[in-house]
Amino acid sequence: MVGGNKIAVALSGITKRFPGVIANDQVDLELLEGEIHTLLGENGAGKSTLMNVLTGIYRPDAGTISIWGKAVQLENPKDAIEQGIGMVHQSFKLVPTHTVTENIVLGLGRGLAPVKIEEAQTKVAELSAQYGVKVDPAAYVWQLSIGEQQRVEILKILFRGAKILLLDEPTAVLTPQEADELFVTLRSMRAKGHSIVFISHKLDEVMAISDRVTVLRGGKNVGTVLVKDTNPQSLSNLMVGREIKFATFPRKEALGDPVLEVEGVHALNSRGLPALRDITFSVAAGEILGFAGVAGNGQQELAEVITGLLEPTAGSVRVNGVDMTRESARRFIDAGVSYVPADRHGVATVADMSLSHNFVLRRYREPKFAKGPFLNFAAAVGYARRLIKEFNISTPSHATPIRSLSGGNLQKVILAREMTTRHRLLVVMSATRGLDVGATEFVRETLNEHRHKGRAIVLISEDLEELLSLTNRIAVLFHGEIMGILDADKAEIASLGLMMAGQAQAEVA
Amino acid sequence: MEGSLLILVVPILQAAVRSGTPILFVCIGEIYAERSGILNVGLEGLMLVGAIAGFTAGFSAGNPVVGVFAAAIAGALFSLIHAYVTITLRADQIVSGLTLTILGTGISGFFGKPMIGQVGPGFDQIAIPGLSKIPVLGQVLFQQDAMVYLSFVLVPIAWWVMYKTHLGLSIRSVGENPATADSLGVSVTKVRYGCVLFGGAMAGLGGAYLSLAYTTMWIEQMSGGRGWITLALVIFAAWNPARAMLGAYLFGGADALQLRIQAVGIEIPTYFLMMLPYVLTIGILVLASRASLRRRIGAPAALALPYAREER
Numbered sequence: 136m137v138g139g140n141k142i143a144v145a146l147s148g149i150t151k152r153f154p155g156v157i158a159n160d161q162v163d164l165e166l167l168e169g170e171i172h173t174l175l176g177e178n179g180a181g182k183s184t185l186m187n188v189l190t191g192i193y194r195p196d197a198g199t200i201s202i203w204g205k206a207v208q209l210e211n212p213k214d215a216i217e218q219g220i221g222m223v224h225q226s227f228k229l230v231p232t233h234t235v236t237e238n239i240v241l242g243l244g245r246g247l248a249p250v251k252i253e254e255a256q257t258k259v260a261e262l263s264a265q266y267g268v269k270v271d272p273a274a275y276v277w278q279l280s281i282g283e284q285q286r287v288e289i290l291k292i293l294f295r296g297a298k299i300l301l302l303d304e305p306t307a308v309l310t311p312q313e314a315d316e317l318f319v320t321l322r323s324m325r326a327k328g329h330s331i332v333f334i335s336h337k338l339d340e341v342m343a344i345s346d347r348v349t350v351l352r353g354g355k356n357v358g359t360v361l362v363k364d365t366n367p368q369s370l371s372n373l374m375v376g377r378e379i380k381f382a383t384f385p386r387k388e389a390l391g392d393p394v395l396e397v398e399g400v401h402a403l404n405s406r407g408l409p410a411l412r413d414i415t416f417s418v419a420a421g422e423i424l425g426f427a428g429v430a431g432n433g434q435q436e437l438a439e440v441i442t443g444l445l446e447p448t449a450g451s452v453r454v455n456g457v458d459m460t461r462e463s464a465r466r467f468i469d470a471g472v473s474y475v476p477a478d479r480h481g482v483a484t485v486a487d488m489s490l491s492h493n494f495v496l497r498r499y500r501e502p503k504f505a506k507g508p509f510l511n512f513a514a515a516v517g518y519a520r521r522l523i524k525e526f527n528i529s530t531p532s533h534a535t536p537i538r539s540l541s542g543g544n545l546q547k548v549i550l551a552r553e554m555t556t557r558h559r560l561l562v563v564m565s566a567t568r569g570l571d572v573g574a575t576e577f578v579r580e581t582l583n584e585h586r587h588k589g590r591a592i593v594l595i596s597e598d599l600e601e602l603l604s605l606t607n608r609i610a611v612l613f614h615g616e617i618m619g620i621l622d623a624d625k626a627e628i629a630s631l632g633l634m635m636a637g638q639a640q641a642e643v644a
Numbered sequence: 645m646e647g648s649l650l651i652l653v654v655p656i657l658q659a660a661v662r663s664g665t666p667i668l669f670v671c672i673g674e675i676y677a678e679r680s681g682i683l684n685v686g687l688e689g690l691m692l693v694g695a696i697a698g699f700t701a702g703f704s705a706g707n708p709v710v711g712v713f714a715a716a717i718a719g720a721l722f723s724l725i726h727a728y729v730t731i732t733l734r735a736d737q738i739v740s741g742l743t744l745t746i747l748g749t750g751i752s753g754f755f756g757k758p759m760i761g762q763v764g765p766g767f768d769q770i771a772i773p774g775l776s777k778i779p780v781l782g783q784v785l786f787q788q789d790a791m792v793y794l795s796f797v798l799v800p801i802a803w804w805v806m807y808k809t810h811l812g813l814s815i816r817s818v819g820e821n822p823a824t825a826d827s828l829g830v831s832v833t834k835v836r837y838g839c840v841l842f843g844g845a846m847a848g849l850g851g852a853y854l855s856l857a858y859t860t861m862w863i864e865q866m867s868g869g870r871g872w873i874t875l876a877l878v879i880f881a882a883w884n885p886a887r888a889m890l891g892a893y894l895f896g897g898a899d900a901l902q903l904r905i906q907a908v909g910i911e912i913p914t915y916f917l918m919m920l921p922y923v924l925t926i927g928i929l930v931l932a933s934r935a936s937l938r939r940r941i942g943a944p945a946a947l948a949l950p951y952a953r954e955e956r
Contacts, residue, residue: 242828242829643783
């Protein structure tokens with residue numbers, strides 16, 4: 136339905152440089168009236184930068200923007216709003232302590248003009264009926280699920296009368312069912328003449344929802360195609376520039392003894408609210424147990440409980456058959472538990488410290504790295520050089536501060552540190568999030584290799600494909616409970632999706 | 645019996661309002677600053693600057709109203725330092741605030757030298773016709789000076805602006821999530837500058853109350869820790885101007901009570917009594933930090949965090 140003849144947005148020759156990188160290199164893009172246009176590309180391909188140019192957050196170094204045929208200068212977000220452009224960012228721009236309607240009317244009035252909240256609420260309710268976007272206008276944003284918060288973002292844009300909507304990886308945070316609902320909304324917007332830019336790297340979604348696809352690679356537009364003239368494989372080739380395969384890794388047949396046994400664990404989150412309820416599972420040597428679930432359903436707390444960072448309020452955690460429930464993180468490390476956290480900068484590493492210091496962080500007490508109370512710097516540097524080579528980490532030197540590494544290299548540093556110690560259990564959270572295809576492959580292969588060496592691995596991930604290709608079994612977390620544990624080779628995305636939305640395994644089957 | 649009790653209590657309540665009013669001014673201003681995300685711990689210095697500016701201007705003009713305006717302007721100008729350092733330069737807000745306190749103490753002491761021992765013009769108590777005849781309440785609330793009445797007007801206005809206008813919504817959003825406000829075209833810088841300057845002006849008024857109404861003279865460091873007490877009071881008030889009024893009078897009451905007990909000559913060492921408002925401050929901080937309470941009345945999420953638009 137590329138029916139709209141009018142060109143809503145025309146970007147031509149957009150170039151945006153950041154120190155050391157060209158994020159957008161002479162990019163052209165045309166968005167038609169009443170079309171859903173996908174911007175496809177790997178992480179770092181320049182999708183978000185391009186959208187930030189179109190919303191006035193970044194100013195391009197070169198190139199022109201025209202909206203409905205008129206050349207415009209977008210100096211700041213306000214200019215973009217006035218041109219009828221609205222964006223749903225990946226991290227929502229909402230004030231949690233305000234109501235839905237307050238969030239929607241923010242910035243629409245000036246000075247001492249009273250906020251006409253009832254009037255606005257009525258209008259919000261009308262809009263949400265019109266476009267099939269279900270949300271309670273009077274609810275506080277902190278009470279809403281992630282999917283509902285996204286709807287508030289969409290309503291915010293519609294309320295401002297925007298005709299051009301940009302959505303930055305909108306489905307990344309949604310369950311498959313919520314994503315379907317979003318697609319219904321997008322289609323009804325298209326039918327009403329809105330133009331939509333949809334950013335994604337999930338090929339099946341791209342095929343399902345878009346009219347045209349523009350692929351970005353290394354900051355350049357490498358092609359715009361009609362969806363009906365293409366297929367996932369050729370899109371993927373365009374995106375990566377080479378053939379990639381979604382291989383299923385071979386499982387290990389003979390599993391060893393259980394390494395981690397968790398029984399009836401309950402735990403509270405940092406705000407003192409229940410985060411885990413009656414969690415029971417075990418992982419054997421040579422096995423990868425996956426944990427699926429929408430972010431915020433207890434994954435963080437689970438990882439912390441089985442690494443000794445969070446003490447459960449009930450239940451028991453045994454490592455190698457030894458009860459560790461009340462032990463410290465230090466004792467977990469000594470027992471051979473390694474941890475690759477989701478927060479790579481905040482939890483996993485010290486950003487201002489060098490690679491070599493970060494490498495010895497968990498081993499500095501060992502005689503190898505210590506001379507009495509002093510660090511053995513020579514040993515630390517030697518160790519760092521070895522790991523940099525083994526894990527193929529690209530860095531100027533072992534003395535470079537961690538903060539200057541790219542996401543993929545940073546993750547390699549963490550994996551190198553956690554996997555090179557004598558460990559029995561590896562807890563990995565969001566192992567490949569934000570990494571490019573090359574780094575992702577490397578991480579997955581490393582995990583697979585360690586499984587075959589007989590380590591037990593707990594892999595917590597939001598990427599269902601990753602879980603299906605890598606794990607032996609997949610447990611699904613919802614509201615802090617395990618909805619069921621499936622064998623990976625028998626699991627289907629659809630049933631996992633239903634469990635992620637809160638249906639127990641029995642109801643799904 | 646009842647009558648005699650009232651004779652004891654009414655003057656204390658009346659004094660509580662008088663004693664609470666300077667803190668109330670400062671508190672309303674600081675609530676605005678903190679709601680926008682800027683913590684100003686320089687209130688003590690701002691009050692002193694307001695007190696001396698107000699006294700000097702009022703004394704020179706022979707009119708306390710002139711003093712009030714001068715104090716507000718001086719407070720706003722002095723807080724401009726804090727605004728520039730924390731908003732434009734994005735420096736640490738605590739350090740900047742502490743500097744303001746030290747600087748304010750010094751400046752007020754310097755310019756105050758010639759004023760020591762002078763008696764300036766002050767605000768007299770005015771009984772509001774009608775209202776002041778209400779038993780108890782009339783005496784407590786409506787036999788006060790003009791600045792107390794000014795605070796009565798300011799509190800509801802401050803509350804209404806904060807919760808019912810677009811300006812208030814912008815301020816609250818900037819303090820909770822500046823990136824969101826920015827993305828919707830609200831100028832984070834302008835809102836924060838405005839709130840810090842308003843906070844400075846109000847702290848100036850609080851200082852002026854001390855030198856033009858509470859007393860009619862200038863005494864070095866006459867703010868006596870009220871700036872610090874206000875910081876605790878903002879938390880007690882849960883960043884709500886209406887609750888600030890209640891809190892201010894509570895502190896005022898502790899202060900008034902302390903003076904009365906001393907005057908009556910009850911055998912408690914003076915120093916213990918003088919501690920009373922400060923002990924109350926600590927108590928309130930302990931209460932407010934309890935996790936369960938904090939969840940409900942949380943501080944603005946972006947409080948004390950500088951904001952820079954995302955750039956790589």
